[in-house]
Amino acid sequence: MRARDLSVEQARRAGVALPRAFVLWGAGSVAGLVLLAFPALAQALEWSYYLSLATKALILVLAASALNLVLGYGGLVSFGHATYYGLGAYTVAVLAREGVRQAWLVWPAAVAVAALAALAIGAVCLRTRGLYFIMITLAFAQMVYYFVVSFKQYGGQDGLRAPRTDFGLPLGDAEVYYLSLLLVAASLFFLWRLVHARFGRALQAARDNEVRATTVGFPVYRIQLVAFVISGALTGLAGALMAHHTQYVSPAMLSWPQSGHFMFMVILGGVGRFWAGLLGAGAMVLIEELFHSLTVSWQLYVGLTLLAVVLLAPRGLAGLVEGRRR
Amino acid sequence: MPVSLVLEQLLNGLQFGLMLFLLSAGLTLVLGMMDVVNLAQGSLYMLGAYFAATLAAATGSFWAGLVGAVLATALVALLLEASVLRRVYGADHLTQVLATFALILVFNEAVRALWGPQALLLSVPPELARPVTLLPGLSYSAYRLTVIGAGALLAVGMFLFIHRTRVGMWVRAGASNRRMAQAMGVPIRRVFTGVFVTGAALSAVAGALLGPIFAVQVGMGEDVLILAFVAIVIGGIGSVKGSLVGSLLVGVVDTAGRAFLPSAFGLLFAPEVASNLGPTVASVLIYLLMAVVLFVRPRGLFPVHG
Missing domain, CATH: 1.10.12 (Lyase 2-enoyl-coa Hydratase; Chain  A, domain 2)
Incomplete structure (x- = not known):
């Protein structure tokens, strides 16, 4: 432009x-x-079921919004975000298994583990572009998946129970909901400020034209790496929340179909629109619930719906809401 | 470690690598020519195995099942190309990844609905259900040997086709520069449909041949798909030679790693460490290989695009 x-x-x-x-x-x-x-x-x-559903939706909003930072604003198609989600969740469960349940220790640890993983993986992957970037993020996600599965003492293929952490008072379902609401709202506010700050502009500039952004003087690699780490950390936070919500973690949280689901939520919402995570994750939970209640083969209809969205409304729900403004 | 055991594992690796090549050849050409990421290739492999198991049970002949599965899968691929794939040509990779990921969900559930959740049984044809002695002290499954032969034959056939025929030249031209080839009068769209359907048929062959060795079940396509992607990324996207080298590397490294690493680590570390570390490193090995190859040669071993 x-x-x-x-x-x-x-x-x-x-x-x-x-x-x-x-x-x-x-x-x-x-x-x-x-x-x-x-x-x-x-x-x-x-409606205890709907409270649980709402908590799940809130957590997925966070994960999808975090992915949208690199996918939408950075133009970096990470096919491995389940890694950070799963690592955040597993940190909670493994620490609990080792007897550490103090909230002030566990939560920062979960975010830190995810952020460190994103730093190491991002530092290597961001040297590649395009399809190779997609495949190498996927390769690292698979490595972490097999690494975690190999720990038999932490459940292996079967997963692990994750008792909730201790804030000094026991966490009930309603408290987990409020905690999710608080953390999701705070994260969205942070992301909003981030993408509208100089940093966010530079990230988008690098997405739209990397050569130009580099020539203008932006340290493109460093900007993208910081975005990748922030995205990984917030995804890890979402994982920690999910571990508190379901009180159980499984290797499926680290698997590549999980990464695909996050990508779907973002594209369903509208890649690169700020509210993509909110709209996409909300719509995804509703679609899944709807088909889940109607039929056993619900995934078939979820797949067909998503196919229709990709083919017919490539700009996602946010694109539909914005209509012809562009 | 006895030599016969090493040889046997190498043959297993070769056999798996050749089957992987049947999948990755189609994948790499579709990617190289039309720049389309097709995650649904694994679903076609799964369909091939399901068709083969069903038809083999119905006709009582493994070979009839194999031929029928290849034809049926090619037909599905033809419909798939016309209905979905054609709409994502020229779209960005994200759109293609998601559209074909949706196809995986659809295929998996459709198969589950049609065939039920339990794994199907596809047994080795009776005439091959015995071991043959290759060397003194080394006997090897006749069926696996046949699979190796079939894979090698198809690989050679494909090379002759791609390097010695006019249509093969079009395919190569399309893979190295689509627009230029189009400008020179190559009917790229039709060639592409042909490549896609052929790729699907080869995947079906792999699915049917591997059916008796692995389980025929929903989700069987995904693991193989990722390995095939690793193979083509190692080899260089768009290069058939690269996909063969990549597939054989992945097949041998993966099989040998699983067979030998646990005991190798047993020599170096304490037993409880080795029993954990061995299988982990073995499953991570090929991804490590891919990361190293991409780090040293970011466009793979045999880059096609200039």
């Missing part, structure tokens, strides 16, 4: 932004109130 097009586009956006912002804030506050009151509502109506 030429410089002139860009300024016209920005002016046009600013013009629509004001009345839109008003509507968005209104809708946002209503949604926020519903989310805050949801556990009480669920208890009153004996």
Whole structure:
């Protein structure tokens, strides 16, 4: 896009932004109130299943949004994000097995393990581009998968029970929901600030034209690596939350179909749109629930739906919402 | 360690590598020519095995099952190319990965719905269900030997086809520069359909031949698919020679690693460490190989595009 097009586009956006912002804030506050009151509502109506579903959706929103940072804003197709998700979850379970259940130790450890893995893997993978990047992220994910499965004392193929960590008071289902809500909201706020800061602009510039971004003077490799590590760390946080939610971890959390599912949520929401993670993960949970309740072969219909989305609405739900604005 | 055991494992590696090549050849040409990532190739391999098991049970002949499976899978591939693949040519890799990933879900569930969740039985044809003595002290399964022969024959046939015929020249031209080939009058679209269907048929051969060795079950395509991808990335995307070298490397390294590493580590480390470390390193070995190859030669061993 030429410089002139860009300024016209920005002016046009600013013009629509004001009345839109008003509507968005209104809708946002209503949604926020519903989310805050949801556990009480669920208890009153004996909807414990829906509370669990809502917690799961919140956690997947975090994972998908974290992936969207590298996939959408960075243009880096990571086919191995299940690694960071699984490592975050396994950190919680393994530490619990070893008798460490203090929350102030376990949570930072889970995020740190995922971040370190992302740093090491990203440092190698980011030297390649395109298809080779897809395949090498997948290769590393497979390595970590087999590595974790080989630890028989931590469950191997069978997975591992993950008792919840201790905040000084026991964590019930409602507390896990609030914890998820808090962490997801904080992470989304952080990501929002990040992608609208200089860092986020540079990341997008490198996605759109790497040669130009390098020539302008951006340290492209370092920017992409930082984005990769942040994305991995937040995905690890999502994994830790999921371990608290289900109180069980399994190698499936590290498997490549799991990575594919995260990618699907992002593309369903709309790659590179900020709300892609929220829309995509929410829609995915709803679609799965819907077909799950209707038929045994629900994955068949989930697959067909996703195929239709990829072929018919390649810009995802966010693209549909935005309509013809572009 | 006895020499016969080493030879036997090398033959197993060769056999697995050749079957992997049947999958990766189609994959690498589709990728090299049309720049299409097709994750559903593993599903075609699975379909081949299911068709073979069903038809073999119905006709009572393994070979009738094999031929029928190849034809049926080629037909499915033809429909697949016309309905889905054709729509993602020219799309970005992300779209292709997701579209074909959706196909995996669809195929897996469709197979589960049609054939049920339990694994099917596909038995070795009776005339091959005995070992043959290759060397004094080395007897080897006649069936596996036949698989090696079939794989080698198909590989040679494919090389002759690609390097000695006009259509093969079109395929090579398309893989190295699609637009230029198109400008020179190569009917790329039709060649591509042919390559895709042939690739699917070869995958079906691999699925049917490996059926008696591995289990015929839902999800069998995914593991093999990833190994095939590793093979073509090692070999260099778009190169048939590269995919053969990559497949053989992956087959031999994977098989030999699983067979020998645990006992090799037993010599170096304490038993409890070795029993954990051996299998882990063995399953990680090929991914390590791929990471090292990409680090040293980012475009694989036999790069095609200039």
